[in-house]
Amino acid sequence: MNFDQLDQLMRVYETSNDLAVLPNIWMVVRIDGRSFTRLTKDVMNYQRPFDQRFRDAMISTVKHLMECGFPVLYGYTQSDEISLLLSYGCDVFGRKLRKYCSILAGESSGHFSLAIQQQASFDCRICQLPTDQLVHDYFRWRMEDAHRNALNAYCYWSLRDQALDPQTAHMQIANLSVAQKNELLFQHGINFNDLVAWQKRGIGFYWQTVDLQGYNPQTQMPTLTKRRKIHVEFELPQREAYSNLLASHFDR
Numbered sequence: 001m002n003f004d005q006l007d008q009l010m011r012v013y014e015t016s017n018d019l020a021v022l023p024n025i026w027m028v029v030r031i032d033g034r035s036f037t038r039l040t041k042d043v044m045n046y047q048r049p050f051d052q053r054f055r056d057a058m059i060s061t062v063k064h065l066m067e068c069g070f071p072v073l074y075g076y077t078q079s080d081e082i083s084l085l086l087s088y089g090c091d092v093f094g095r096k097l098r099k100y101c102s103i104l105a106g107e108s109s110g111h112f113s114l115a116i117q118q119q120a121s122f123d124c125r126i127c128q129l130p131t132d133q134l135v136h137d138y139f140r141w142r143m144e145d146a147h148r149n150a151l152n153a154y155c156y157w158s159l160r161d162q163a164l165d166p167q168t169a170h171m172q173i174a175n176l177s178v179a180q181k182n183e184l185l186f187q188h189g190i191n192f193n194d195l196v197a198w199q200k201r202g203i204g205f206y207w208q209t210v211d212l213q214g215y216n217p218q219t220q221m222p223t224l225t226k227r228r229k230i231h232v233e234f235e236l237p238q239r240e241a242y243s244n245l246l247a248s249h250f251d252r
């Protein structure tokens with residue numbers, strides 16, 4: 001068998017399961033840190049439940065992902081996860097799933113590892129959402145997950161700080177209603193409503209066009225150019241206002 005024959009034979013095995021996302025479907029990428037419970041606790045010894053160094057490394061990673069060759073309309077991060085809404089008509093790599101998942105997991109793992117100077121990795125999946133409404137629901141879902149995580153994490157660490165062991169702390173929280181969790185925190189001197197918004201709702205990222213003032217040495221005149229810049233939103237709105245914000249970045 002010559003090389004061309006061998007090449008033809010083997011390509012079939014390489015590409016037979018090569019799935020491509022159908023057109024006219026939104027793609028939302030979700031990237032999640034692998035074993036970050038261990039990384040944040042045992043390896044990095046980060047502050048809990050929230051650490052600004054960890055948050056900043058995640059922010060830097062989202063920005064990198066928005067600038068690494070995929071048309072991202074909106075980015076979002078909470079805890080150890082990142083979501084990216086891709087342009088509706090995105091046809092980078094012929095919409096091949098393996099390309100998106102492998103490249104975006106690789107880009108985030110590499111960038112985040114350099115940011116914290118410690119080896120870390122992310123997994124990646126693509127949600128295929130057929131309607132605009134489902135895109136709204138997706139991002140509302142992640143925001144509500146952030147809210148629940150924050151409430152539970154504050155309760156958990158309040159109990160742990162009282163010298164409760166992990167299992168007892170988990171069990172005590174599991175049986176509490178939202179109101180009771182708020183009350184527990186209040187007794188520990190924390191008013192959950194007063195916590196900074198990014199911890200409860202996550203952080204949003206979108207492109208903005210800004211004016212850039214310059215100077216033309218030849219004409220000796222000031223110049224004004226437009227530039228695309230990533231805006232980082234630490235105080236995301238909720239409910240309908242959040243949907244309106246998302247819709248303002250849809251490209252259809």
Ligand SMILES: Nc1nc2c(ncn2[C@@H]2O[C@H](COP(=O)(O)OP(=O)(O)OP(=O)(O)O)[C@@H](O)[C@H]2O)c(=O)[nH]1
Nearest residue numbers: 033034035036037040046047048049050051079080
């Ligand atoms: N200390 C600390 N931990 C954080 C922070 N943000 C996220 N984490 C932790 O990151 C982990 C994320 O949860 P998961 O993604 O469910 O857990 P995981 O260990 O990454 O598991 P897999 O995703 O299944 O690999 C939780 O344990 C969080 O407590 C932070 O700011 N500080």
Ligand SMILES: [Mg+2]
Nearest residue numbers: 032033034080
């Ligand atoms: Mg994880």
